[in-house]
Amino acid sequence: MAEEKMTRDEALARQGYRHACHVMLYGDSSAKLFGKIPIKHIVLMQMRFDGLLGFPGGLVNPSEETLEAGLSRELHEEVGVAVRVGVDDHMSSCVSSSCPRLITHSYIKKMTEAELKEIERAAVASATDHGLEVLGMVRVPLYFLKKGGGLPYFLSHSFISNSRAQLLSALRHCRLLSQGELKEAVRQAEQMRRTHSYITLAQPHQSC
């Protein structure tokens, strides 16, 4: 189902909607998998308490705080260090097609490899949500291995709300992969999902 996109201001003017803000933290990497396959970029997502993949962030009440202040607060609880997200980091807002009366706001923030590694350490060592609402940070494999390994396998997992679409559009927006690579990864992932009869993204999730 197509999602209804809008600007940040249009989203804030909507009455009767909840607002969820999530951020893709990412950066360049010089590491090589098995010493030969370039990782190129680190992109962080997380395994949530419900077993679904999603981005760090959460619900924000705009009558109490700005979207970005709320997102920064949620981030601190989930990754254990202060990461300031601003209006300039906003990428898109849309009505979620899988969670009723929810507007999801997507942010992207580029960081250094050292900062991202520190976040991964702090998420385990000092984040209050670790082992509770968040089971762990995960890196998105952006490469392709034989028989669907890498990004296609990753995309065939189950994602909360529209986080899979947010991931794909952020990867496109930041030019971390080409349009052709993204199309091919999605094609292979859909083939795997059909084969394994995974749950469909169109079904509302209980956690909405």
Ligand SMILES: O=c1[nH]cnc2c1ncn2[C@H]1C[C@H](O)[C@@H](COP(=O)(O)OP(=O)(O)O)O1
């Ligand atoms: O990564 C995400 N992208 C888009 N929507 C998301 C994402 N993660 C969750 N959601 C939706 C579905 C959830 O019910 C709401 C609230 O998110 P959550 O992170 O669970 O927020 P709280 O910790 O409950 O504040 O947003």
